[in-house]
Amino acid sequence: MENNNERIVDLSRTIYEIKKHWYYYAICFVLFVGFGAFYMYKKNPVYMFRANMLIEQESGSGANSAAAAMMKSFSMGGFGGGSVDDELLLMQSHSIVKQVVTELKLNRLYIDRVGVKNLPLYNDSPIEIKIPDAVLDTIVGVTFHVYLKENGKADIVAKKGFFETVFESADQQLPATATPSTGGVFVVDKTDKYVPGEERHIIVNVSDNDGATEDYMKNIFIDYASTKSNGIRMELEDNHKQRGLDVLNKMFEVFNRRRIDEN
Numbered sequence: 001m002e003n004n005n006e007r008i009v010d011l012s013r014t015i016y017e018i019k020k021h022w023y024y025y026a027i028c029f030v031l032f033v034g035f036g037a038f039y040m041y042k043k044n045p046v047y048m049f050r051a052n053m054l055i056e057q058e059s060g061s062g063a064n065s066a067a068a069a070m071m072k073s074f075s076m077g078g079f080g081g082g083s084v085d086d087e088l089l090l091m092q093s094h095s096i097v098k099q100v101v102t103e104l105k106l107n108r109l110y111i112d113r114v115g116v117k118n119l120p121l122y123n124d125s126p127i128e129i130k131i132p133d134a135v136l137d138t139i140v141g142v143t144f145h146v147y148l149k150e151n152g153k154a155d156i157v158a159k160k161g162f163f164e165t166v167f168e169s170a171d172q173q174l175p176a177t178a179t180p181s182t183g184g185v186f187v188v189d190k191t192d193k194y195v196p197g198e199e200r201h202i203i204v205n206v207s208d209n210d211g212a213t214e215d216y217m218k219n220i221f222i223d224y225a226s227t228k229s230n231g232i233r234m235e236l237e238d239n240h241k242q243r244g245l246d247v248l249n250k251m252f253e254v255f256n257r258r259r260i261d262e263n
Contacts, residue, residue, distance in 0.1 A: 045239065046237050046238070046239050047237070047238060047239065047240075047241055047244055048235060048236075049235065049236045049237075049244040049247075049248050050233070050234070050235050050236075051233075051234050051252070052225045052232065052234075053225075053232045053252060054230060054231050055083060055084050055087050055230045055232060056230075083230075084224070084229075084231075087232065087259075088222065088223070088224070090255065090259075091222050091234070091251070091255055092222050094210075094217070096251065096255055096258065097216055097217050097220065097251075098209055098213040100216070100247060100250045100251055101212045101213050101216060102136075102209060104243075104246060104247065104250055106212055106216065106243075107136050107206065107207050107208065107212040108128075108129050108205070108207075109204070110125040110128075110202060110204050111202070111203040111204070111205070112200065112201075112202060113201040113202070113203055118203065120239050121202070121240075122240045122243040122246075123242070124193050125191060125193060125204075126190065126191060126193045126198070126200060126202065127148070127174065127189065127190055127194065127202055127204075128188075128189055128190075128191050129144060129186055129187070129188060129206055130175075130186070130187040130188075130189055131186050131187070131206070135184055136206075136209050137208060138183070138208070139182065139184040139206070139208055140160065140182040140208070141205070141206060141207040141208060141211055142158045142159065142180050142182055142206050143158065143160075143203060143204070143205050143206070144178070144186070144188070144202075144203070144206065145157040145159070145201065145202075145203055146188060146202045146203075146204065147199075147200075147201055148194075148198065148200045148201075148202065149171075150197050150198075150199055152173070152174075152196060153172055153174075154171075154172050154174055154176065154188070155169070155171065156168070156169050156178055156188055158178060158180045158186075160180075160182055166180040166182050167179065167180040167181065172188070174188060174189055174190050175187050175188060175189035175190070176188050186206070216247070219236060219237045219238070220234065220236050220247075220251075221234070221235040222234050234251065236248055
């Protein structure tokens, strides 16, 4: 009975304290809901892309084909035979993804800053950063902030990390040359999506080819399509629909070119 009385007293005390300081709880509730709403508003949706590819098996004699089928049936885990394993390793290789990054210029990621939101741009940016791909293997990654002005000029700021400014120039007529202290000569130029007189804040993350490749390899999942199959399944996460489709298509294109060259 004594324990029950203590519990009742403690509960009553708790309710009393909540009523007495209710405004603290109300403020915390509003803050948490506000932060959650701000995060959901700022965050871009992420899309999942999936594709399957059938691996063509080399033709052989009847005996060899039967032996291959038997080996496949008894392979560890029930997954594909040797040729599928080889193609799977090739598809997962750093060189394949790096070729995709280079051809699609994924080492330059464009973002449109609208208020507090960062909207991804892909083939629809009003400006572009030009630099030889050979140089992209040696540079240190930088982030360009290009402020397009109503008078047709632009302020250009390049940063290494969040705080270190490595280049800054105001009222530049595009195309303009930027030479960050980290190295490299970059040209900021207009594209056919540029609208004269439109004020915009464009962010461009420029990475070296290997760094961009490693980032994309983290978002690409490649595995057997299913048990007892000669297929490969690929999945990719991206926050831009067209870019995700182009990456998957380019992966298969580069992979097929590599197979043809090796054959």
